[in-house]
Amino acid sequence: MFDESRPPITDAAPVAPAFTCGLDATLKIISGKWKPLILYFLLRGPTRYGELKRAVRDVSDKVLIQHLKELEADGVLRRNDYKEVPPRVDYTLTQLGRSLAQALEPLCVWGTENMAEMQAIFAERDSWVRQKQA
Known part of the structure; x- marks a missing residue:
C-alpha cells in the first residue's frame, strides 16, 4: 500500500564516475x-x-560512427551540421578535446622514434606465438 506519510521517491541526481x-x-x-x-587527426x-575515414585506416563505418558519438557525448568533439543540401557535416575539437589531443602528441613522437624497434618486437612476438600454436 501507498504510505502518504513518506516523502515521494524522486529521481536521484546522476553520480559522476569516480x-x-x-x-x-x-x-x-x-x-x-x-x-x-x-583526436589526433582532428x-x-x-x-x-x-576525411576521417581515410585517415583512420581499417576502421569500419559502424565503429567510427560509434566512437564519434561517444567522443561528442564526452565533450571532446563537436559535430557541426550545416543544414545544407547536399548535407554537409564536419567534426571539430572542443577546447577540452584540443587539450586532450595535444597531450597525445608526445605519444606520437615516442611511437615515431621507436617504430622500428617496436616492429621488430612485434614480429618476434608474432613468430613466437605462431610457433606455439603449431
Missing part, C-alpha cells in the same frame, strides 16, 4: 582502438567524415 587518478579519467575518454587517432581542424 576516478582513481587523472590517467584513469583520461583513459575513460580515449579507451577504444581508434579514439586516440580520431587537431588539423574541421574534418569531414570521409
Whole structure:
C-alpha cells in the first residue's frame, strides 16, 4: 500500500564516475582502438567524415560512427551540421578535446622514434606465438 506519510521517491541526481587518478579519467575518454587517432587527426581542424575515414585506416563505418558519438557525448568533439543540401557535416575539437589531443602528441613522437624497434618486437612476438600454436 501507498504510505502518504513518506516523502515521494524522486529521481536521484546522476553520480559522476569516480576516478582513481587523472590517467584513469583520461583513459575513460580515449579507451577504444581508434579514439586516440580520431583526436589526433582532428587537431588539423574541421574534418569531414570521409576525411576521417581515410585517415583512420581499417576502421569500419559502424565503429567510427560509434566512437564519434561517444567522443561528442564526452565533450571532446563537436559535430557541426550545416543544414545544407547536399548535407554537409564536419567534426571539430572542443577546447577540452584540443587539450586532450595535444597531450597525445608526445605519444606520437615516442611511437615515431621507436617504430622500428617496436616492429621488430612485434614480429618476434608474432613468430613466437605462431610457433606455439603449431
